[in-house]
Amino acid sequence: MPQPTAQDVHIDEILTDLAVAYIQDQNLYISTKVFPIVPVAKQSNKWVVWNKNDWFRDEAQKRADATESAGSGFNLSTDSYFADVWAFHKDLGSQARRNQDAGINLERATVNFVTQRILLRQEIQWVTDFFTTGVWGTDYTVAAQWNDYATSDPIEDFESQKEVMVSTTGFLPNTAVFGYSAMRRLKSHPDIVERVKYTGTGARNITEAVVAEILGLDNVYVARAIKATNVEGETAAYSFTHGKHAWLGYVNPTPAFESPSAGLTFAWDYAGYGATVNVDQFELRRTKVIRYEAESAWDNKVVASDLGIFMPNAVA
Numbered sequence: 001m002p003q004p005t006a007q008d009v010h011i012d013e014i015l016t017d018l019a020v021a022y023i024q025d026q027n028l029y030i031s032t033k034v035f036p037i038v039p040v041a042k043q044s045n046k047w048v049v050w051n052k053n054d055w056f057r058d059e060a061q062k063r064a065d066a067t068e069s070a071g072s073g074f075n076l077s078t079d080s081y082f083a084d085v086w087a088f089h090k091d092l093g094s095q096a097r098r099n100q101d102a103g104i105n106l107e108r109a110t111v112n113f114v115t116q117r118i119l120l121r122q123e124i125q126w127v128t129d130f131f132t133t134g135v136w137g138t139d140y141t142v143a144a145q146w147n148d149y150a151t152s153d154p155i156e157d158f159e160s161q162k163e164v165m166v167s168t169t170g171f172l173p174n175t176a177v178f179g180y181s182a183m184r185r186l187k188s189h190p191d192i193v194e195r196v197k198y199t200g201t202g203a204r205n206i207t208e209a210v211v212a213e214i215l216g217l218d219n220v221y222v223a224r225a226i227k228a229t230n231v232e233g234e235t236a237a238y239s240f241t242h243g244k245h246a247w248l249g250y251v252n253p254t255p256a257f258e259s260p261s262a263g264l265t266f267a268w269d270y271a272g273y274g275a276t277v278n279v280d281q282f283e284l285r286r287t288k289v290i291r292y293e294a295e296s297a298w299d300n301k302v303v304a305s306d307l308g309i310f311m312p313n314a315v316a
Helices: 094-101 106-128 154-169 178-187 190-196 210-214
Strands: 038-041 044-050 075-082 085-092 174-180 219-223 226-228 238-240 244-251 263-269 278-286 289-302 308-311
Touching: 075 289, 085 094, 085 106, 094 106, 094 219, 094 289, 106 278, 106 289, 154 190, 154 210, 154 308, 174 178, 178 210, 178 219, 210 219, 219 244, 219 263
Parallel strands: 038 263, 174 219
Antiparallel strands: 044 075, 085 289, 174 244, 226 238, 244 308, 263 289, 278 289
Protein backbone atom coordinates (compact mmCIF):
# COMPACT_ATOMS: atom_id res chain seq x y z
CA MET A 1 0.00 0.00 0.00
CA PRO A 2 1.51 3.32 -1.01
CA GLN A 3 2.44 5.59 1.92
CA PRO A 4 3.99 9.06 2.00
CA THR A 5 7.65 8.98 2.95
CA ALA A 6 9.33 11.15 5.57
CA GLN A 7 10.77 13.25 2.75
CA ASP A 8 7.30 13.71 1.22
CA VAL A 9 5.92 15.32 4.38
CA HIS A 10 8.88 17.53 5.25
CA ILE A 11 10.70 20.28 3.37
CA ASP A 12 14.17 21.05 4.75
CA GLU A 13 14.51 24.50 6.28
CA ILE A 14 17.28 26.37 8.07
CA LEU A 15 17.40 25.46 11.76
CA THR A 16 16.62 28.40 14.02
CA ASP A 17 18.56 27.11 17.06
CA LEU A 18 21.83 25.94 15.46
CA ALA A 19 24.46 27.46 13.21
CA VAL A 20 28.09 26.50 12.84
CA ALA A 21 30.90 29.04 12.57
CA TYR A 22 34.57 28.55 13.41
CA ILE A 23 34.86 31.45 15.85
CA GLN A 24 37.90 31.17 18.10
CA ASP A 25 37.18 31.75 21.77
CA GLN A 26 38.59 35.11 22.81
CA ASN A 27 40.22 33.38 25.79
CA LEU A 28 42.61 31.70 23.33
CA TYR A 29 44.17 35.05 22.47
CA ILE A 30 46.95 36.17 24.81
CA SER A 31 48.01 39.45 23.18
CA THR A 32 46.14 41.56 25.73
CA LYS A 33 46.95 39.37 28.74
CA VAL A 34 50.73 39.09 29.02
CA PHE A 35 51.84 42.71 29.22
CA PRO A 36 49.99 45.57 30.93
CA ILE A 37 47.71 47.71 28.76
CA VAL A 38 48.47 51.42 29.06
CA PRO A 39 45.58 53.59 27.80
CA VAL A 40 46.90 56.75 26.14
CA ALA A 41 45.12 59.91 25.05
CA LYS A 42 47.41 60.69 22.09
CA GLN A 43 48.44 58.52 19.15
CA SER A 44 52.13 59.10 19.91
CA ASN A 45 54.16 60.26 22.87
CA LYS A 46 57.40 59.68 24.78
CA TRP A 47 58.34 58.35 28.19
CA VAL A 48 61.48 58.62 30.31
CA VAL A 49 64.05 55.80 30.46
CA TRP A 50 66.52 55.94 33.35
CA ASN A 51 69.99 54.47 32.79
CA LYS A 52 70.10 51.11 34.59
CA ASN A 53 73.80 51.12 35.42
CA ASP A 54 73.53 54.42 37.29
CA TRP A 55 71.27 52.76 39.87
CA PHE A 56 73.56 49.78 40.60
CA ARG A 57 76.99 51.34 41.12
CA ASP A 58 78.37 51.20 44.68
CA GLU A 59 79.61 54.78 45.15
CA ALA A 60 78.82 55.66 48.75
CA GLN A 61 81.95 56.47 50.79
CA LYS A 62 82.86 57.17 54.38
CA ARG A 63 82.56 60.84 55.24
CA ALA A 64 85.16 62.57 57.38
CA ASP A 65 84.12 65.38 59.67
CA ALA A 66 83.57 68.71 57.92
CA THR A 67 84.06 67.28 54.42
CA GLU A 68 81.82 66.93 51.39
CA SER A 69 79.87 63.71 50.96
CA ALA A 70 80.52 61.51 47.94
CA GLY A 71 78.08 62.20 45.15
CA SER A 72 77.09 61.11 41.69
CA GLY A 73 74.11 61.38 39.37
CA PHE A 74 71.98 59.56 36.87
CA ASN A 75 71.30 59.82 33.19
CA LEU A 76 68.06 59.51 31.31
CA SER A 77 66.83 59.17 27.77
CA THR A 78 63.42 58.86 26.16
CA ASP A 79 61.58 56.27 24.14
CA SER A 80 58.34 56.67 22.20
CA TYR A 81 55.28 54.82 21.00
CA PHE A 82 53.04 55.26 17.97
CA ALA A 83 49.67 53.54 18.06
CA ASP A 84 48.77 52.32 14.58
CA VAL A 85 45.08 52.12 13.78
CA TRP A 86 43.98 48.74 12.46
CA ALA A 87 40.59 48.29 10.79
CA PHE A 88 38.59 45.72 8.84
CA HIS A 89 35.07 45.80 7.41
CA LYS A 90 32.42 43.67 5.76
CA ASP A 91 29.40 45.00 3.88
CA LEU A 92 25.91 43.51 4.04
CA GLY A 93 23.65 44.21 1.08
CA SER A 94 20.07 45.24 1.71
CA GLN A 95 18.69 42.41 -0.41
CA ALA A 96 20.53 39.70 1.54
CA ARG A 97 19.58 41.24 4.88
CA ARG A 98 15.89 41.40 4.05
CA ASN A 99 15.76 37.96 2.49
CA GLN A 100 17.54 35.96 5.22
CA ASP A 101 15.67 33.08 6.81
CA ALA A 102 14.95 32.79 10.52
CA GLY A 103 17.90 30.50 11.20
CA ILE A 104 20.41 32.94 9.75
CA ASN A 105 21.60 36.08 11.53
CA LEU A 106 23.83 37.91 9.09
CA GLU A 107 24.25 40.92 11.36
CA ARG A 108 25.54 38.90 14.32
CA ALA A 109 27.78 36.78 12.10
CA THR A 110 29.25 39.89 10.50
CA VAL A 111 30.04 41.53 13.86
CA ASN A 112 31.79 38.33 14.97
CA PHE A 113 33.61 38.07 11.64
CA VAL A 114 35.13 41.56 11.67
CA THR A 115 35.92 41.37 15.40
CA GLN A 116 37.78 38.10 14.93
CA ARG A 117 39.90 39.61 12.18
CA ILE A 118 41.13 42.38 14.50
CA LEU A 119 41.72 39.97 17.40
CA LEU A 120 43.72 37.71 15.10
CA ARG A 121 45.76 40.68 13.86
CA GLN A 122 46.49 41.67 17.49
CA GLU A 123 47.70 38.14 18.17
CA ILE A 124 49.91 37.93 15.09
CA GLN A 125 51.29 41.42 15.71
CA TRP A 126 52.15 40.37 19.29
CA VAL A 127 54.21 37.51 17.86
CA THR A 128 55.99 39.86 15.45
CA ASP A 129 56.77 42.40 18.15
CA PHE A 130 57.52 40.17 21.14
CA PHE A 131 57.70 36.45 20.36
CA THR A 132 60.72 36.21 18.08
CA THR A 133 64.50 36.38 18.02
CA GLY A 134 66.47 39.62 17.98
CA VAL A 135 63.99 41.45 20.20
CA TRP A 136 65.02 40.65 23.76
CA GLY A 137 68.31 40.95 25.59
CA THR A 138 68.81 37.18 25.44
CA ASP A 139 67.92 34.58 22.83
CA TYR A 140 68.51 31.32 24.66
CA THR A 141 68.74 28.10 22.68
CA VAL A 142 67.91 25.15 24.91
CA ALA A 143 70.69 22.58 25.16
CA ALA A 144 68.30 19.83 24.10
CA GLN A 145 64.77 20.29 22.81
CA TRP A 146 62.15 19.34 25.39
CA ASN A 147 60.68 16.55 23.29
CA ASP A 148 64.02 14.76 23.77
CA TYR A 149 62.94 13.32 27.10
CA ALA A 150 66.19 11.40 27.63
CA THR A 151 68.63 14.32 27.57
CA SER A 152 66.70 17.59 27.90
CA ASP A 153 66.34 19.43 31.22
CA PRO A 154 63.64 22.09 30.87
CA ILE A 155 63.54 22.96 34.57
CA GLU A 156 67.26 23.75 34.51
CA ASP A 157 66.76 25.74 31.31
CA PHE A 158 64.38 28.01 33.19
CA GLU A 159 66.38 28.10 36.42
CA SER A 160 69.61 29.01 34.64
CA GLN A 161 67.94 31.83 32.73
CA LYS A 162 66.18 33.12 35.83
CA GLU A 163 69.61 33.37 37.43
CA VAL A 164 70.97 35.25 34.41
CA MET A 165 68.20 37.82 34.62
CA VAL A 166 68.24 38.39 38.36
CA SER A 167 72.05 38.68 38.34
CA THR A 168 71.99 41.46 35.72
CA THR A 169 68.77 43.34 36.55
CA GLY A 170 67.83 42.52 40.14
CA PHE A 171 64.43 41.30 38.92
CA LEU A 172 63.33 37.67 39.03
CA PRO A 173 61.23 36.50 36.07
CA ASN A 174 57.59 36.01 36.99
CA THR A 175 55.95 35.19 33.63
CA ALA A 176 56.32 32.65 30.83
CA VAL A 177 54.60 32.31 27.47
CA PHE A 178 54.50 29.04 25.54
CA GLY A 179 53.40 28.09 22.08
CA TYR A 180 50.89 25.26 22.31
CA SER A 181 53.33 22.64 20.98
CA ALA A 182 56.00 23.67 23.50
CA MET A 183 53.62 23.37 26.45
CA ARG A 184 52.21 20.06 25.20
CA ARG A 185 55.67 18.48 25.29
CA LEU A 186 56.68 20.22 28.52
CA LYS A 187 53.65 18.93 30.47
CA SER A 188 54.55 15.36 29.54
CA HIS A 189 58.26 15.70 30.28
CA PRO A 190 59.46 13.12 32.85
CA ASP A 191 61.08 15.88 34.94
CA ILE A 192 57.74 17.65 35.29
CA VAL A 193 55.79 14.45 35.92
CA GLU A 194 58.31 13.42 38.57
CA ARG A 195 57.72 16.65 40.49
CA VAL A 196 53.99 16.02 40.84
CA LYS A 197 53.57 12.26 40.97
CA TYR A 198 53.55 12.19 44.78
CA THR A 199 51.22 15.17 45.15
CA GLY A 200 48.05 13.48 43.92
CA THR A 201 48.25 15.31 40.60
CA GLY A 202 48.21 12.78 37.80
CA ALA A 203 50.19 13.32 34.62
CA ARG A 204 46.95 13.97 32.77
CA ASN A 205 46.06 16.75 35.21
CA ILE A 206 49.21 18.83 34.85
CA THR A 207 47.73 22.25 34.17
CA GLU A 208 49.30 25.57 33.35
CA ALA A 209 48.99 26.50 37.02
CA VAL A 210 50.90 23.35 38.00
CA VAL A 211 53.68 24.19 35.54
CA ALA A 212 53.81 27.73 36.92
CA GLU A 213 54.23 26.33 40.44
CA ILE A 214 57.04 24.01 39.37
CA LEU A 215 58.87 26.78 37.53
CA GLY A 216 58.34 29.28 40.33
CA LEU A 217 56.36 31.74 38.20
CA ASP A 218 53.28 33.84 38.87
CA ASN A 219 51.85 33.63 35.36
CA VAL A 220 51.99 31.07 32.58
CA TYR A 221 50.22 31.68 29.28
CA VAL A 222 49.75 29.14 26.50
CA ALA A 223 48.97 30.47 23.02
CA ARG A 224 46.41 28.27 21.27
CA ALA A 225 45.16 30.59 18.54
CA ILE A 226 45.50 29.44 14.94
CA LYS A 227 45.67 31.21 11.62
CA ALA A 228 45.05 30.25 8.02
CA THR A 229 48.32 30.28 6.09
CA ASN A 230 46.72 30.13 2.64
CA VAL A 231 45.22 32.95 0.64
CA GLU A 232 41.59 32.86 -0.44
CA GLY A 233 40.99 30.27 -3.12
CA GLU A 234 43.98 28.11 -2.28
CA THR A 235 43.85 24.81 -0.41
CA ALA A 236 43.10 25.53 3.23
CA ALA A 237 46.11 25.29 5.54
CA TYR A 238 46.47 26.24 9.19
CA SER A 239 49.14 26.71 11.84
CA PHE A 240 49.49 27.95 15.41
CA THR A 241 50.21 31.66 15.63
CA HIS A 242 53.05 31.28 18.17
CA GLY A 243 55.05 28.36 16.82
CA LYS A 244 57.10 26.05 19.06
CA HIS A 245 58.81 28.68 21.17
CA ALA A 246 58.79 29.93 24.76
CA TRP A 247 59.43 33.27 26.47
CA LEU A 248 60.49 34.05 30.04
CA GLY A 249 60.48 37.49 31.62
CA TYR A 250 59.49 39.95 34.28
CA VAL A 251 56.14 41.68 33.84
CA ASN A 252 55.18 44.45 36.23
CA PRO A 253 51.51 43.87 37.10
CA THR A 254 51.05 47.55 37.98
CA PRO A 255 53.34 49.67 35.79
CA ALA A 256 54.31 52.99 37.35
CA PHE A 257 57.10 55.56 37.35
CA GLU A 258 60.55 54.03 37.90
CA SER A 259 59.01 50.53 37.80
CA PRO A 260 60.32 48.48 34.86
CA SER A 261 58.44 45.86 32.87
CA ALA A 262 59.65 43.82 29.94
CA GLY A 263 56.93 45.10 27.67
CA LEU A 264 53.83 47.27 27.49
CA THR A 265 50.99 47.75 25.05
CA PHE A 266 49.97 51.35 24.48
CA ALA A 267 46.31 51.53 23.51
CA TRP A 268 45.14 54.77 21.93
CA ASP A 269 41.69 55.67 23.15
CA TYR A 270 40.90 58.00 20.27
CA ALA A 271 37.42 56.56 19.74
CA GLY A 272 36.59 55.95 23.39
CA TYR A 273 37.15 52.20 23.44
CA GLY A 274 40.74 51.79 24.61
CA ALA A 275 42.36 48.44 23.92
CA THR A 276 39.11 46.74 23.01
CA VAL A 277 37.80 46.20 19.52
CA ASN A 278 35.14 48.69 18.50
CA VAL A 279 32.59 47.78 15.82
CA ASP A 280 30.68 50.57 14.07
CA GLN A 281 27.88 50.15 11.58
CA PHE A 282 26.77 52.74 9.07
CA GLU A 283 24.84 52.87 5.82
CA LEU A 284 26.45 53.38 2.43
CA ARG A 285 23.46 54.73 0.52
CA ARG A 286 25.05 54.61 -2.92
CA THR A 287 25.32 50.81 -2.84
CA LYS A 288 22.54 50.23 -0.28
CA VAL A 289 24.71 48.29 2.12
CA ILE A 290 25.33 48.40 5.85
CA ARG A 291 29.05 48.44 6.58
CA TYR A 292 30.28 46.77 9.77
CA GLU A 293 33.73 48.12 10.57
CA ALA A 294 35.99 46.85 13.37
CA GLU A 295 38.81 49.05 14.59
CA SER A 296 41.47 49.21 17.28
CA ALA A 297 44.69 51.19 17.85
CA TRP A 298 47.74 49.99 19.74
CA ASP A 299 51.53 49.78 19.82
CA ASN A 300 53.42 46.87 21.38
CA LYS A 301 56.66 48.11 22.91
CA VAL A 302 59.67 46.33 24.35
CA VAL A 303 60.33 48.59 27.34
CA ALA A 304 63.17 46.70 29.06
CA SER A 305 64.77 44.18 26.71
CA ASP A 306 66.96 42.72 29.47
CA LEU A 307 63.81 41.64 31.32
CA GLY A 308 62.89 39.18 28.58
CA ILE A 309 64.45 35.93 27.37
CA PHE A 310 63.25 34.24 24.18
CA MET A 311 63.65 30.48 23.71
CA PRO A 312 63.29 29.69 19.99
CA ASN A 313 62.32 26.18 18.91
CA ALA A 314 62.13 24.78 22.43
CA VAL A 315 60.60 21.65 20.87
CA ALA A 316 61.02 20.08 17.47
